[in-house]
Each structure stands twice: as structure tokens, then as C-alpha cells.
Amino acid sequence: MPLFRISPPFLAGTNRVTLQMLQVLMAMVPAVAAMVVFFGPAVLINISLALVTALLAETLMLKIRKRPVKPFISDGSAAVTAVLLAVAIPPLSPWWLTVTGVLFSIVFAKHLYGGLGYNPFNPAMVGYVLLLLSFPLEMTTWLPVLSLADNPLNFSQALQLIFSGETSGGLVPDTVSGATPLDAMKTQIGLDILPEYIVNQDLFGMLGGLGWEWINLWFLLGGLFLLYRGVINWHVPVAMLLTLFVFSSLTSLFAPDITGSPMLHLFSGGTMLGAFFIATDPVSGSTTVKGRLVFGAGVGALTYIIRIWGGYPDGVAFAVLLMNMLVPLIDYYTQPRVYGATSK
Amino acid sequence: MNKPLSDFPGGLKLRGHKKRSTQTPIRKTPLSDKLILPLQQHIGAAAMPVVSVGDKVLKGQRIARADGHVSVCLHAPSSGTVVAIDEQAIPHPSGLSAPCITIETDGEDQWIERHPVENFSEMSAHEIRQIIRDAGIVGLGGAGFPSFIKMNPGVHHTVETLLLNGAECEPYISCDDMLMRERADGILDGVEIMRHALRARNVILAIEDNKPLAISAMELALAARPHLTNTSIVVIPTRYPTGGEKQIIQVVTGKEVPSDGLPIDIGIVSHNMGTAYAVGRAINHGEPLISRIVTVTGTDVTHAGNFETLFGTPISELLEFAETKRQPDEPFILGGPMMGFNLSGDNLPVTKTANCILVGVEDAAPKTDPLPCIRCGDCASVCPASLLPQQLYWHSRAKEFDQTQDYNLFDCIECGCCDYVCPSKIPLVSYFRFAKTEIMNQEREREKSDLARERFESRQARMEREKREKEERQRQRKAALAASKAKKEKEAAAKAETAEAADKET
Numbered sequence: 001m002p003l004f005r006i007s008p009p010f011l012a013g014t015n016r017v018t019l020q021m022l023q024v025l026m027a028m029v030p031a032v033a034a035m036v037v038f039f040g041p042a043v044l045i046n047i048s049l050a051l052v053t054a055l056l057a058e059t060l061m062l063k064i065r066k067r068p069v070k071p072f073i074s075d076g077s078a079a080v081t082a083v084l085l086a087v088a089i090p091p092l093s094p095w096w097l098t099v100t101g102v103l104f105s106i107v108f109a110k111h112l113y114g115g116l117g118y119n120p121f122n123p124a125m126v127g128y129v130l131l132l133l134s135f136p137l138e139m140t141t142w143l144p145v146l147s148l149a150d151n152p153l154n155f156s157q158a159l160q161l162i163f164s165g166e167t168s169g170g171l172v173p174d175t176v177s178g179a180t181p182l183d184a185m186k187t188q189i190g191l192d193i194l195p196e197y198i199v200n201q202d203l204f205g206m207l208g209g210l211g212w213e214w215i216n217l218w219f220l221l222g223g224l225f226l227l228y229r230g231v232i233n234w235h236v237p238v239a240m241l242l243t244l245f246v247f248s249s250l251t252s253l254f255a256p257d258i259t260g261s262p263m264l265h266l267f268s269g270g271t272m273l274g275a276f277f278i279a280t281d282p283v284s285g286s287t288t289v290k291g292r293l294v295f296g297a298g299v300g301a302l303t304y305i306i307r308i309w310g311g312y313p314d315g316v317a318f319a320v321l322l323m324n325m326l327v328p329l330i331d332y333y334t335q336p337r338v339y340g341a342t343s344k
Numbered sequence: 345m346n347k348p349l350s351d352f353p354g355g356l357k358l359r360g361h362k363k364r365s366t367q368t369p370i371r372k373t374p375l376s377d378k379l380i381l382p383l384q385q386h387i388g389a390a391a392m393p394v395v396s397v398g399d400k401v402l403k404g405q406r407i408a409r410a411d412g413h414v415s416v417c418l419h420a421p422s423s424g425t426v427v428a429i430d431e432q433a434i435p436h437p438s439g440l441s442a443p444c445i446t447i448e449t450d451g452e453d454q455w456i457e458r459h460p461v462e463n464f465s466e467m468s469a470h471e472i473r474q475i476i477r478d479a480g481i482v483g484l485g486g487a488g489f490p491s492f493i494k495m496n497p498g499v500h501h502t503v504e505t506l507l508l509n510g511a512e513c514e515p516y517i518s519c520d521d522m523l524m525r526e527r528a529d530g531i532l533d534g535v536e537i538m539r540h541a542l543r544a545r546n547v548i549l550a551i552e553d554n555k556p557l558a559i560s561a562m563e564l565a566l567a568a569r570p571h572l573t574n575t576s577i578v579v580i581p582t583r584y585p586t587g588g589e590k591q592i593i594q595v596v597t598g599k600e601v602p603s604d605g606l607p608i609d610i611g612i613v614s615h616n617m618g619t620a621y622a623v624g625r626a627i628n629h630g631e632p633l634i635s636r637i638v639t640v641t642g643t644d645v646t647h648a649g650n651f652e653t654l655f656g657t658p659i660s661e662l663l664e665f666a667e668t669k670r671q672p673d674e675p676f677i678l679g680g681p682m683m684g685f686n687l688s689g690d691n692l693p694v695t696k697t698a699n700c701i702l703v704g705v706e707d708a709a710p711k712t713d714p715l716p717c718i719r720c721g722d723c724a725s726v727c728p729a730s731l732l733p734q735q736l737y738w739h740s741r742a743k744e745f746d747q748t749q750d751y752n753l754f755d756c757i758e759c760g761c762c763d764y765v766c767p768s769k770i771p772l773v774s775y776f777r778f779a780k781t782e783i784m785n786q787e788r789e790r791e792k793s794d795l796a797r798e799r800f801e802s803r804q805a806r807m808e809r810e811k812r813e814k815e816e817r818q819r820q821r822k823a824a825l826a827a828s829k830a831k832k833e834k835e836a837a838a839k840a841e842t843a844e845a846a847d848k849e850t
Contacts, residue, residue, distance in 0.1 A: 007774045071713060117717050341603050
């Protein structure tokens with residue numbers, strides 16, 4: 001067998017970027033399945049649309065930037081970005097919303113910064129926040145879980161709604177949509193309703209939002225799979241979830257009227273998705289061990305602060321982007337002690 | 345001793361592939377017709393030839409002397425005639441050639457008169473070091489640093505621990521393993537001498553737990569020497585790169601070698617098992633270092649094993665002897681698959697640092713274009729020095745060498761763990777070597793320009809001074825001239841006055 005490399009080491013492990021990205025996609029399968037169960041087939045349409053857009057945009061950008069297409073398109077990073085964004089936006093988002101978000105993620109947040117490995121911000125979250133700021137109405141019209149829906153949608157109805165904004169039967173998004181549990185919580189607290197009464201409504205389940213708690217559980221499970229496979233490290237998710245838990249426990253002890261229970265915070269909205277799939281993005285996150293703890297804790301704290309005092313029901317996306325900005329600083333001050341370093 | 349072992353961060357569990365070369369005992373490589381001996385087979389200054397073309401030499405005869413402090417002697421590995429002293433291709437990654445002495449062997453293999461030491465314990469440390477230096481002994485683990493220097497702790501240090509490194513952590517290599525199995529007693533001979541010369545309080549023989557036969561052989565040999573007190577065999581876990589000097593010290597003693605220091609600064613001296621064996625041969629048998637055990641292995645080697653090989657033997661002959669499936673000039677690896685280097689060329693000789701020749705590796709790193717770094721940090725988690733290779737890479741690539749030093753580039757031991765795990769397949773170690781070389785070049789350039797500036801400034805100052813002195817001298821001369829002129833005038837005036845006065849009187 002001929003030698004391939006001219007410089008040592010001549011051995012190599014089996015780890016590859018593509019492999020990592022594929023495992024991330026695999027780990028999302030159970031949660032996506034849960035989303036389909038709770039929100040209907042629209043989720044799948046959304047994901048497919050996002051995937052196609054992302055891969056086309058990636059190819060186009062690579063061509064424009066005169067980069068080899070095959071190795072970069074097969075690294076799987078564009079696909080991961082697409083799926084992350086697709087599961088973060090409402091299932092019934094009109095097609096142009098998804099396309100805009102994905103295009104912005106891939107073209108602006110990723111390639112204009114230099115492509116894979118060079119983006120300072122999490123591309124999916126940049127796309128998400130752009131949509132949230134530009135199209136707040138569309139971005140907050142979530143579907144209710146199927147068991148609570150007055151008009152559960154079938155596949156063709158969902159398709160029609162996404163692509164033409166109306167079904168043949170005359171349904172428009174407004175008539176089928178509903179608030180998310182976190183949204184309901186925030187609005188009703190604003191009306192001086194106590195959280196303990198709010199969670200008695202149909203919208204809420206045992207831990208968090210009805211349906212949402214299952215989706216979060218499946219994301220948690222997918223995250224544990226990634227941990228087990230060594231694709232992600234435990235530091236970011238543990239620090240983030242722990243911070244969120246501690247903060248919400250403190251409020252539920254000392255100021256129970258301003259927000260929901262710790263469990264509601266952990267198992268609603270984008271908590272688990274954020275903790276295991278978004279905040280763990282290595283490119284835009286901190287790269288040192290201590291830095292990852294700081295980064296995760298920061299995301300947890302900011303998520304909590306935005307959920308309670310911010311203008312949005314959920315805050316994971318903003319929290320991640322804000323912490324992305326701090327990464328160079330965190331990395332610089334959290335360097336590990338090097339072997340043989342004399343104490344200063 | 346039951347002191348719990350410490351640990352080093354990072355590292356890799358690699359497949360050993362050791363069995364491939366440990367199925368047969370150590371064999372002797374047949375005598376080659378021609379032995380090519382590079383004058384520099386060690387770190388430091390090249391040796392100076394003391395023979396000329398046409399000279400007859402005997403086995404063990406000195407053919408080059410140490411030149412300067414960091415240098416060792418070189419000896420004829422067999423009897424024969426010196427046929428050339430010239431530039432020859434040497435086993436160096438640069439592919440360059442270097443001065444070598446070539447000996448045509450006569451097949452007699454006739455030894456020069458040897459002078460074994462009867463009782464080394466009556467000798468001073470200095471005398472022992474001298475013999476070790478004259479015997480041409482260098483570290484046989486791979487680096488080739490002159491051993492006598494590491495036998496001299498200096499007056500300011502006491503040696504707490506003499507550490508014998510039998511880790512042999514790189515995959516495929518088994519020369520130390522086989523040496524320990526077959527010549528444990530010879531190793532302990534050397535250990536006793538080293539300990540005597542270093543006045544070491546205790547001795548630790550550290551061996552990785554994937555070499556049970558070597559461990560039991562060493563235990564047996566040690567048990568037969570009850571006078572060798574405070575000496576223990578420490579079995580350490582098999583993990584790459586535990587055989588690195590800094591890592592094995594950390595595992596065995598829990599101490600760290602200071603970043604800008606040496607093991608002796610923390611009271612430790614470490615030597616390779618093969619070096620100890622060579623020391624024993626030199627003192628107790630009067631034999632200089634003229635051969636070593638070389639592992640020849642790899643997927644393309646039919647009779648892989650360990651071969652006691654005279655220095656200067658062409659590697660191609662050794663490969664042939666081990667029945668290697670190989671095209672002429674096909675590249676092979678000298679050293680291990682993690683830190684060795686790639687060579688091609690058939691006439692390259694076996695040298696003092698050639699511990700392993702590897703032809704064909706399993707799980708070879710494929711040649712793929714690297715993807716960008718995704719900052720996953722896998723490299724940092726396997727780095728035994730706790731560096732951040734991802735940051736070092738970033739700055740090396742951007743040629744921001746100041747920053748690489750901020751991130752402690754020079755603490756990198758180039759073990760290659762980061763390369764191994766990188767999902768983007770970035771040749772990280774190559775980047776770090778590049779950065780190190782650039783920084784060293786810059787420093788040399790700066791020193792050179794500093795020197796030039798100093799020279800220029802002192803010349804300026806000297807010319808200034810000379811000019812001033814010249815002016816001073818001129819001024820003094822002028823003053824003297826003026827003074828003498830004034831004196832003369834005065835005298836003349838006085839004369840005139842007296843003449844006048846005389847005139848008046850008359």
C-alpha cells in the first residue's frame with residue numbers, strides 16, 4: 001500500500017466533518033417525527049423546502065466564490081443549517097418566508113463571512129432572527145397541536161397554505177393558527193394572570209407546553225445521542241440548561257407571578273433544540289473547555305432574561321447570537337493551563 | 345512502590361500493531377559489503393574524521409572524534425578499509441546529503457582491542473561520562489541527544505529519580521520491547537552504571553502495560569540483583585504519547601517539567617532502555633556503540649521483526665533481509681507512524697537514531713484536501729500539552745507568529761494527536777513546524793541584524809573617538825607650537841631687552 005501523506009503523522013482517525021453533520025441530522029429525526037405528529041405534515045414540507053433552497057444557495061455561492069463544490073456541498077453543514085432553521089420557524093410559514101430565511105443564512109451569515117468555519121454567528125439563528133424582526137406576524141402564528149386544532153390540516157391542505165396562502169376550502173393561516181405555550185404565558189402574565197392558573201389551560205401539558213414537551217424530550221434524547229457519539233461536548237448544554245434551571249427555580253421561589261415553572265422553561269419553546277443543536281455549533285461557539293461553560297451559561301441566562309423581560313416569548317436565538325459576539329473574548333480569557341507553565 | 349500513577353491530559357488509544365514484529369527473536373542483519381557512516385548521527389556538532397581514505401580499520405576503532413562539547417565519537421562497525429570520505433545521501437527528511445565515511449568491509453569482522461572496566465563503582469562520574477562519550481552513545485529512543493551530557497546533572501542539581509523510559513508508545517515499534525525481553529540483564533548493567541554516575545536516589549523503570557513479557561523479563565532480572573535498592577518497575581497504561589519525556593515524567597511522578605526548563609530542574613533524568621543497554625556494553629565490555637536493534641515492520645514486510653543492525657548498513661539491504669514487498673525507491677517511514685518521517689532512496693544507511701523502518705501502514709491517513717477548521721476543539725481535547733491547536737493553526741496560517749507564541753507554540757511536542765483526530769484533516773503539526781521554523785529564522789535574522797548594528801555602532805563610536813583624539817592631538821600640538829613660539833618670542837624679546845639694557849649701560 002503506498003503512502004499518501006508526505007508529513008507525519010501517517011495515521012488518521014475516522015472522524016470527518018461530514019460524519020459529524022450526518023449524525024447531527026440523524027439526531028434530529030425523532031424530534032422532527034414528534035413535530036409531525038403534533039403539528040402535521042407541514043413540518044416536512046418546510047424542511048424539504050429549506051433543504052432544497054440551502055443546497056442550491058450553497059452550490060451557487062461556492063461557484064461564485066470559485067471553491068470546489070463537491071467537498072463543500074457534501075460536508076453537510078448547509079443541510080444542518082436548513083433543518084435547524086426549518087424546525088425553528090412556524091410549520092405553516094409561507095414558502096417565501098422559509099426561502100428568505102435560508103437564503104439569508106447561507107448567503108449572508110455563512111458565505112459572505114468566508115463559508116464553513118469562518119462564520120462568527122450561527123447561520124441558522126441569523127436567518128431566524130432576520131425573519132423574526134422582519135415578519136413578526138408570520139413568525140408568531142404557530143399551529144396548535146393537532147389534538148387542540150379545530151381544523152387539523154392534511155398534507156395537501158398544508159401544501160396549499162404554504163404555497164398559496166389559502167386552501168381550496170378557503171382556510172387561511174389565521175383560522176388554523178394558535179399561540180405557542182410560551183407566547184400564551186407571556187401575554188397572559190401581561191394581563192396579570194398568575195402562571196399557576198395559566199398552566200391549567202389546555203395548551204399546557206405535564207412539564208411544558210402540550211406537545212412541545214415531547215418535542216423537547218426528543219431533542220434532549222437526540223442531544224444525548226450526539227454526546228454519546230462525541231459529536232458535541234457536554235459543557236454547553238449542561239451549562240445552559242443548568243443556568244436556565246437555577247434562574248427559573250429562583251423566580252418560582254421568590255417571584256412566582258412573573259413566569260412559569262423551571263420545567264416549563266426547560267421543556268417549552270426552543271430550549272432543548274437550542275441547548276443541544278444550536279448553542280453547540282462549534283464554529284460560532286467557544287472552543288475552550290472553560291469557555292464552553294461560560295458560553296453555555298451565558299446563553300441560558302440571556303434566554304431566561306429575554307423570556308421574562310424581553311419583547312419576545314422565546315429568547316434562544318437572540319441569546320446565542322449575543323454570546324457569539326463574546327466568543328473571541330471568552331476564548332482569550334479561558335485558555336487552559338499549558339503543561340509546564342510556571343505559575344504567575 | 346505503590347505510589348498511585350498520575351496522568352497526562354489528552355492522548356490517544358491507538359492500535360499497537362506490535363505483535364507483527366514480536367513473533368521472532370532479535371536477529372542479526374548480515375554484514376553488508378559497504379557501510380556508510382554519516383558524521384552526524386546525533387544532535388550537536390558533526391564528528392571530525394580521524395582516518396583517511398585507504399586506511400584499514402578494525403571493528404570498534406574510532407574513525408571520527410567528537411568536535412566541541414555537544415558531540416560524540418563515531419566508530420567502525422566492522423573491520424575493513426575506508427574507501428571514501430565524502431557527501432552521501434543521509435536519512436533526513438530534507439533529502440539532503442551530508443559528509444559520511446564509507447567503509448568497505450573485509451568480512452573478518454575483527455575487533456580492535458577492547459578495554460572493559462573491571463569495577464565501575466571505583467570510577468568517578470567524570471570518568472564514566474568520558475567513556476560514554478568516547479563510545480559514541482546517544483539517546484537511542486529517536487532524538488539522538490549525546491547521552492553523556494544527560495549524565496551530568498551539574499553541581500546545582502541532585503538527581504532524585506533516574507527514569508528509564510520503556511514506554512515505546514508509538515504503534516508498530518517494538519525494538520525496546522524485544523530488548524527488554526531478551527537482554528534485561530544487559531539493560532540493568534547500564535542502569536547500575538548510570539545510577540552510580542548520577543548518584544540517583546531511586547530508579548524507576550517505566551514500561552507500558554501492553555508489554556507483559558518485557559515486564560516479567562525485567563522483573564526477573566531485577567529480582568536477581570538485590571543490591572539494586574530503591575529500584576522499581578512501574579507499569580503504566582498504554583496511551584500515546586506516554587513515551588514522550590514530559591508525559592512519562594508526569595505519569596510516573598506527577599510532576600511537570602517547567603516550560604523553559606529540563607527534567608533535571610525537577611530532579612529527574614530520563615534515559616531510553618536501549619541507551620542503558622549501550623552504556624552497559626561500553627563500560628562492562630569496552631564496546632562502543634556500533635549497532636542497534638531496528639524494528640522492520642509494516643503491512644508490506646513478510647518477515648517483520650527486530651534486527652540487530654550495524655550502523656551504516658543500507659536500509660534497502662535490511663528491508664530485503666526482512667523480505668519486504670517493495671519497489672526500488674518506494675518510500676518508507678523511518679521511525680513510528682505518528683512522529684517518524686517519510687524517506688525514499690535505496691542507499692540510505694541505518695543510523696544511531698533509526699529505531700524503526702515501516703513499510704505500509706494500516707489506517708493510513710488518506711490524502712484529502714483539508715476542509716476549513718470548524719473549531720470543534722477535538723484537537724485541544726487530545727493535546728497532551730493542553731494547548732489549543734485550533735488557535736495555533738489559525739495564527740500559524742495567518743503568519744501571526746507573535747500570537748502563536750502567546751498560545752505557547754513552543755510547548756508543542758509535535759506528537760500528532762491533533763492531526764489524527766481532526767475531522768477536517770488539517771495537517772496541523774506541519775503548520776506548527778512551519779511556524780516554529782519561521783520564528784527561529786526570524787530570531788536568527790534579528791540576532792544577525794543586532795550584531796551588524798552593534799558592529800556598525802561600535803565602528804561609528806571608534807571613528808568618532810579617533811576623530812576626537814586626532815583633533816585633541818592636533819589641538820595639543822598647535823598649543824605646544826603656539827607655546828613654544830610664544831616662548832621663543834619671549835626669549836627673543838628678553839634677549840632684545842637685555843641687549844637693549846646692555847646697550848644702555850654701555
